[in-house]
Amino acid sequence: MSVTVTPASNIASNAGAQTTQSSQSAQSDQFMTLLLAQMQNQNPLEPMKDNEMMSQMAQFNSLNELINIKSELKSLSSLNQSSYAASLLGKTVTALLPGGQSINGVVSGTFWNDSSVMLNVGNYEVALSSIIEVVTE
Numbered sequence: 350m351s352v353t354v355t356p357a358s359n360i361a362s363n364a365g366a367q368t369t370q371s372s373q374s375a376q377s378d379q380f381m382t383l384l385l386a387q388m389q390n391q392n393p394l395e396p397m398k399d400n401e402m403m404s405q406m407a408q409f410n411s412l413n414e415l416i417n418i419k420s421e422l423k424s425l426s427s428l429n430q431s432s433y434a435a436s437l438l439g440k441t442v443t444a445l446l447p448g449g450q451s452i453n454g455v456v457s458g459t460f461w462n463d464s465s466v467m468l469n470v471g472n473y474e475v476a477l478s479s480i481i482e483v484v485t486e
Contacts, residue, residue, distance in 0.1 A: 440456055440485070442484070443484075444479045445479045445481055
């Protein structure tokens with residue numbers, strides 16, 4: 350019996366999560382610089398209202414939380430891919446190689462390469478996303 354598997358999408362590695370954190374910090378710094386400049390250069394006869402400033406701060410806080418949620422979802426997805434790859438150990442799979450050639454073989458190992466989970470299938474290293482069939486007995 351065989352099961353056809355939809356290829357998994359590539360997920361950013363932990364390095365990608367670190368990049369997100371550093372860009373989040375840069376965005377935070379830029380926002381605070383902009384807010385400070387806005388307050389320093391406001392018209393003294395028409396100062397910024399408290400509710401406008403609170404609204405901007407709330408929007409900024411919401412943006413930061415969305416960025417954190419995105420990062421956590423990426424981590425969860427990476428963990429899910431690793432778990433799925435581990436479940437394929439010892440199973441016979443069919444994979445597409447970059448040149449379009451398909452190979453069959455038993456999965457003998459898994460590892461991370463840049464931002465994707467890789468499988469050792471026979472003498473080949475193939476991306477988890479290139480698996481097109483899993484043969485179950």
